[in-house]
Amino acid sequence: MGKPKYTIGVTALNAIDSPGPGIPIIRALKQAASFDVRTIGLSYESLEPGVYMHDLVDKTYHIPYPSSGIDFLLERLTYINKQEKLDLIIPNFDAELFSFIKLEPELNALGIKLFLPSQEQFEERQKFNLPEFGEKYDILVPKSESIFQVNKLRELMKDFEWPVVVKGKFYDASIVYSENQFVTAFNKISSKWGTPVIVQEFIQGAEFNVTGLGDGKGNTIAVVPMRKQYITDKGKAWGGISIAEQYLLELTDKFISQTKWRGGFELELIKNKAGKFYLVEINPRMPAWIYLAIGVGQNIPEALTNLALGNKVEAFTKYKTGKMFIRYSWDMIVDLEEFEKISTTGEL
Amino acid sequence: MKIKQDVAVSDSGFVFNPTTGDSFSVNPIGMEIIKLMKEGKSMEEINKSVLENYNVEEKTIEKDLYDFIEMLGHYSLREENGQT
Incomplete structure (x- = not known):
């Protein structure tokens, strides 16, 4: 029996200086061992580089900004679904997640799955709720x-x-x-x-990030910690290395088991001079450096897809340490007709 | 005196601590000392080995070895409960 083929919508195609995770997620999906995939880019701007990366993104549709309201988003996704029959959407912008969480029942009714945190989980980890979060789960926060x-x-x-x-x-x-x-x-x-x-x-120290995947029942499906090696002026990691810091693995297990986190996430931490880790942010989606996780043996987007579609998923138990990612920029040459098409019809 | 077992040292003297993500470069003598520490050798044994292989005074090697081992501790490359 051949592998199933899924059609998956992915947002955050902005592979720019402060990149979104969409392109590395699509790379991971294209490399999935358990299924084949048709990738549908969901973009907000005509100049999101992913729109023009035809070897990764099979078709792109513009979607309305979150500020337009969820009704417009649902209308547009209904149209896209009629053309593409989407199995799953992986939204990756913090600012759009609220709309997708709200629309989950309607999207499910259209046959589109999501694998996102609940609204309560999403709210609880908001930056302005971090002190309460730290207190509730006994995690050191600034x-x-x-x-x-x-x-x-x-x-x-x-x-x-x-x-x-x-x-x-x-x-x-x-x-x-x-x-x-x-x-x-x-x-x-x-x-x-x-x-x-x-x-x-302000906590001074080295910056560490963890990405992972929770199954929504309190189980850790994946976890990869990374230390930032090169940080841009926007605070983004341009290079990083996978590490084996036990405390970060334990903290992630605690985070997932106590919150029963559903979906991908990123924990941002700073280790001060005294060696204490402070949790400074919890991002409710996979990070832009997610491809490092694939590089060390944990294809998190593939596992997320299988969880969302009800397939059996075994938790990852290991990953390679000492693997680095180094980000680079690349200039594409694009015909004006392509830009014209996405700008005027909202599709490419 | 023990070096963390998961600390990796390449043939070129590149040292990587997988817990913290830190990396360092050491010279051939540093590499040899780390190798001997990994084998569980005592300070006296390491001292003796360096003296046998290099043209250096005993007092000098004692001081340099002590400094080097202190530095390994400073960079979290030694077992925390290890004795110096």
């Missing part, structure tokens, strides 16, 4: 507060010391050393991502 107005700063600084990290609700973070820098960062971030803006204690 002190942080959410503010809605810039004039709350003076009051807030009674409990903080400079520098502090200013973070957007979904993306963006700046380390600020003074009130002036804070006001600039607050205005920039709140105008882009809205409020609250999160003010977090």
Whole structure:
């Protein structure tokens, strides 16, 4: 009997300087041993590089921005599903996940599966809920507060010391050393991502990330820890190496078993000089460096697909340490007709 | 005095700690010392081995060996409960 062939929609085709995970996820799906795949790119912008990567993305459709509301998204996905008969969608932007979680019953009714955290899990790990999350699950997190107005700063600084990290609700973070820098960062971030803006204690140290997959019943299906080796000015890992830090493996097991996490995720941690790990962020989706997990023996997107489609999945038990990923940029030459087609018809 | 068993040392003297992701370069004598530590040799045995193979005074090698082993500890390459 041959392998099944699935049609899978994937978002975050923005393989740019601060890349989305869509392209590495598609690479992983194309390399899956247990199934063949037709990949459907779901894009927001005509210049997302993945739109033009025809060896990886079989067809792309524009979808509406989350700010347009879930009705428009459902309407568009219904249309796409009529053309493509999607088996699964893997959404990868923090800002769109809420809409997809909300639409899960409707999408299921169309025959489209998702494998996402519940709305409660999604909310609980929001950046502005991190202190409560740390307390509830006994995980060390940096002190942080959410503010809605810039004039709350003076009051807030009674409990903080400079520098502090200013973070957007979904993306963006700046380390600020003074009130002036804070006001600039607050205005920039709140105008882009809205409020609250999160003010977090600055922890100095080496940055570590963990990616993994929870089955929604408390079991760890996959876990790969990585240490960032090269960090861009946007704080993104440009190079990293798989490691065997036992504490990170135990922390991930604890995170999955206690929250019963469903889906892929990324934990961001900083190890201070005293050797203590602080959990600084929980991203409710696979990271842009997910391809390292495939490189060390854990095809997480493949396992996620099989879980979503009800296939039997064995938990991974090992991975190779000392494997590195090094990201690079690549210029494609694209005919104007392609850009014209995706821009005018929303399909390519 | 023990070096962590999972610390990897290549033939070119590249040392990788898979727990922390740190990597280092050591010279041929450093490589030899790490190799002897991995074999579970004592400080005296390592001292003796280096003295036999290199043209160096005993006092110098004692001090340099102590510094090197301290440095391995500083970079978390030694077992935490190991004796120096």
